[in-house]
Amino acid sequence: MSLNLKIALAGEGGQGVQSVAEIITEAAYQAGFQALYIPNFGVEQRGGVSVAFVQVSSEPVSAPKFTTGDIVVALSHRAVERVRQYVGEKTLLVYEAGLEDDVRQVYGERQRRLAVPALAIAQEEMHPRVFNVIILGVLVGVTGFLERRDVEQALERQFGHKFAQDPDLRELNYRALERGYEIGRENL
Amino acid sequence: MATRPVTGEQRAFMTGNEVVAWAALAAGADIMYGYPITPQNEIMHYWTRMASKYERGFLQTEDEIAAGFATVGGVLAGKRAFTATAGPGNVLMQEAMAMAEMMRLPTVVVVTQRGGPSTATVIYSQQELNLTCFGGNGEGLRIVYSPSSHDELFLYTIKAFNSAWKYRFPTFVLGDGYQSKMREPVTIFDPEARGITMEPCRPMVGLPGLPGEERDPAHLRNTYNLEDELYEVLMTAIKEYEAIAPQVVEWDTYAVDDAELLIIAHGVVSRAARAAVVSLRERGFKAGYFRPVTLRPFPAETLRTLAARARNLMVVESAYGQLKRQVQAGLYGLETPVTGYLRPGMGITPEEIVEFVHAKELI
Numbered sequence: 001m002s003l004n005l006k007i008a009l010a011g012e013g014g015q016g017v018q019s020v021a022e023i024i025t026e027a028a029y030q031a032g033f034q035a036l037y038i039p040n041f042g043v044e045q046r047g048g049v050s051v052a053f054v055q056v057s058s059e060p061v062s063a064p065k066f067t068t069g070d071i072v073v074a075l076s077h078r079a080v081e082r083v084r085q086y087v088g089e090k091t092l093l094v095y096e097a098g099l100e101d102d103v104r105q106v107y108g109e110r111q112r113r114l115a116v117p118a119l120a121i122a123q124e125e126m127h128p129r130v131f132n133v134i135i136l137g138v139l140v141g142v143t144g145f146l147e148r149r150d151v152e153q154a155l156e157r158q159f160g161h162k163f164a165q166d167p168d169l170r171e172l173n174y175r176a177l178e179r180g181y182e183i184g185r186e187n188l
Numbered sequence: 189m190a191t192r193p194v195t196g197e198q199r200a201f202m203t204g205n206e207v208v209a210w211a212a213l214a215a216g217a218d219i220m221y222g223y224p225i226t227p228q229n230e231i232m233h234y235w236t237r238m239a240s241k242y243e244r245g246f247l248q249t250e251d252e253i254a255a256g257f258a259t260v261g262g263v264l265a266g267k268r269a270f271t272a273t274a275g276p277g278n279v280l281m282q283e284a285m286a287m288a289e290m291m292r293l294p295t296v297v298v299v300t301q302r303g304g305p306s307t308a309t310v311i312y313s314q315q316e317l318n319l320t321c322f323g324g325n326g327e328g329l330r331i332v333y334s335p336s337s338h339d340e341l342f343l344y345t346i347k348a349f350n351s352a353w354k355y356r357f358p359t360f361v362l363g364d365g366y367q368s369k370m371r372e373p374v375t376i377f378d379p380e381a382r383g384i385t386m387e388p389c390r391p392m393v394g395l396p397g398l399p400g401e402e403r404d405p406a407h408l409r410n411t412y413n414l415e416d417e418l419y420e421v422l423m424t425a426i427k428e429y430e431a432i433a434p435q436v437v438e439w440d441t442y443a444v445d446d447a448e449l450l451i452i453a454h455g456v457v458s459r460a461a462r463a464a465v466v467s468l469r470e471r472g473f474k475a476g477y478f479r480p481v482t483l484r485p486f487p488a489e490t491l492r493t494l495a496a497r498a499r500n501l502m503v504v505e506s507a508y509g510q511l512k513r514q515v516q517a518g519l520y521g522l523e524t525p526v527t528g529y530l531r532p533g534m535g536i537t538p539e540e541i542v543e544f545v546h547a548k549e550l551i
Contacts (some may be wrong), residue, residue, distance in 0.1 A: 026371075062460055063459050
């Protein structure tokens, strides 16, 4: 399968965009793809919008950052505006459903988009801390290049020490991943 | 002795800073001296985390001036010593590196370029080329490698120790913030498994025996009284540097044979340059790519041959002409026009390069 996928993710510090980027590239690497992940690590790290650049490809990845993403993820009010430069005509904009008004204002009606009610699902059905894992699931579902098993293994590598202390946390994360995955698949 | 840090070959997915720490371990580095600065910090972090397991040393100094001189001291004591720094830290280290140049000390410095001048950004640039190649009050008798991938970061960190100890010129690995912070696949290896033998290190101070009777006295100088005295020492070093340059110099090319446009870049930017060439070729444009792997010595001769065949040259860098000046100096007298896509402190993508090529009608 020939693949060349560019994803930019942005959110507030603490929303977990860097973890999502790390897990998805780790899973891609383990599944035999070329992968490159670079965080925006300026002073923004300390209280600003956190941006992650992810590339997965069948060929070695060239430059670490890119001009236009295939998928751009915005998880906060400020992130919606911040990622504008990476959104092109064909870009799929994935965003937290609560940001609908912001997205409309910045991108109008025509942008390819996928609103994910991740905040509501996390708060009402699961736990606020798995917000980013729902987004991870959506990306896995919508891109379709990873098996869920690959992602679960990457989750284990990232959070295994926490799962060991609290096995319920594993179940919670897997459930969040599954829920996001279904949303992603429906919109594939 | 603890077990070897790396056995055979191992695939991994890690950041460039981790790669450097693993490479220094695999190369048998004895000690790192350092002072924290972004984006270099994690080299120190990973080194300190792993060093004690393999009986290696670490000393955090009070600043980069001290880190540079402590590295010089470690080398004088016969240790495979290194340090890592960036930006203003690289500026402060120049005095010690000039001393290493004067005394022919095999220091190794890993530089992770950040935005400049001064504190500027902690992120990324290619603005430390001049500083790293020619930073001292001397002639730039240094070896400077510019890797472009994690595989190369690993290889050239190992190689830096060997070139330093073999040729006795201060040696640098010129990375950057992007390479430091990005994760990509890498194969790390035990140098022996690839047939690389580490150059032996020997002390220059504290030698056994009575000086003058049982052995020659160690005469280590960075101060000279007479002009002629200094001149003689310098010219010996310069001639040796010129003599070893052909063995040290390295470059990389792609699709150059019939290239009408030659795109020249180094380090991480060369990945975008190569991708731009691939994309231009796919659309039938005769573009090629040249990358100096060593910035000092600079592969001017090879570049000259290729440049003479091209109609246009384009230098792409995340600095305002630091590489372009080296290119133009190397190509002096050649009439092929040189255009720069110069973006100080900014990352460069293949798409931007292709767009610039067409906008300037370089092909």
